[in-house]
Amino acid sequence: MITVAHSLLVLAVASLSEGRTFQFQNKYGETIWVGSLGNPGHQSINGGGWEMAAGSTMTVNVDDSWQGRIWGRTGCKFDASGRGSCQTGDCGGVLKCNGAGGKPPSSLLEVTLRGSGGNDYYDVSLVDGYNIPITMTPTDASGGGDHYRCRPATCTANVNAKCPSELQVVANGAVVACKSACLAFNTDQYCCRGAYNTPQTCKSSTWPKNYPSFFKGLCPDAYSYAYDDKSSTFTCANTGYRITFG
Template sequence: MAVAWSCLLLVLLVWLSCIDRTGAAGATFTFVNSCGFTVWVGVQSNGGIALLAGGGFELAAGSKNAVSAPAGWGGRFWGRTGCNFDSSGQGKCETGDCGGVLKCGGTGGAPPASLAEITLDGANGDDFYDISLVDGYNLPLEMTPSGGTGVCGSPGCTYNLNDNCPQVLQLVAQGLVIGCKSACAAFDTPEYCCTGAYGSPTTCPATEYSNAFKAACPTAYSYAYDDATSTFTCKGANYAITFCPYGTPGTTPSSNSTHGGTHPPPSRSPPKQSPPSPNGISQYGTGTSAGVRYSARVEFILLLCIAAFLFLHGKKQPELQASVELMM
């Protein structure tokens, strides 16, 4: 009996040591610049949370930079373009500017800017993350988890929205479209910003502009209440955040746009809703392989521990040996 209890205690201790604790130990964000030009990364932490990387850094074309975040960290990242900073870090960016400084220091980026957002160790220990176009678009962007368990999809907006940005939403510099504003940023009305009387999913459905964003980038947030297919979860992962994941997008002359006109009346037609996924889980990805690999690894380690214990003690425990043979 004593040997059996000792074996069970050993198994319990090994199991506890093998539990995946990466979700409670923070995460590493690896920023990858696959664009053919320099991107200046902006970082904004959620209120009361430590700032990462001083709030921003330069990321040369073709380079990477890994940044560690503590457990429970939350915030957003974006790429700034067309920046010019002096030796003191003062300057300005054409898109995503955060007050004219290299290190944003907690200040968000000026729209339009494609956003990668994440909160580590949320409900049930899951990370919650997304790619958002709620503040508009300036660069192709993708977020890819690695080493985690769960659904663990890879949201992104890899399409160059500047190519077909409606003229009324265009941000233009030197005759080229360098960003595509959200309808909220362009018109600044409650109907498009989902505020005031329009501050609920029922009263603020998708519009023709957010529908166009969604059609081009199905896994990205297209407007404030686009939650169903745009929020992703993963547990214990690290994340790659890639700018221009499929290479440098082409520049688009403003005159090439086939969309013109002035501010149209708000579109109030309810958007078509995607069928809800089982248990409210995002429909993108299954995430089962990582969990299966982890379970098999732990089971194998436990079996080795039990076998080693029996061998070292030289005890014959018919019931325990039978259990081991059955598990094998």
């Protein structure tokens, strides 16, 4: 006979297997506006965007196989209908990005959850540039083995403070973001396209100026350009994650 207690236990286990918990924290010191974009076939988290006051936290549940990207927007002003703009990370002038990506440069979290028992993949990408510090940390895992297994993927440096002048995005006299070389100059070599569209032909050490080494020096665990996989991709399994801005 199936008891009520057994039924509740089954429901609890099912619930755990059907989703993950993302804990968002704003430690940036000022209000940010989170942006989210699900990959094709995956919904954006919380309509794609929301406001977080300095020091605030927020917890959301996502599908166990969610895939997409998350970023922080700064300097935003929205009216009562959610229309407006942001200095960095803007997604078409709306609070709820709802299917739109953020305008680079912005620090990105790229996330691929693989369901119960599968390996999740996550990373911080500065391939299109940087705007604010961002970190993704497993919350339910004990770690395991090496630097890239169940460890924080992070970029906590103030890149804007050291950004080369030719990469700077300036608003109201302050550097608010730092472009990648691809975004700033749009050449095949800097963008790893055309004749440079392979790991063998696109090596930042051979560029006219090795801009990825600047980003990598400040944020060694983040993607600095397209073929920076080996020192940037993290894995874990059966865990929630804490996403921290600042």
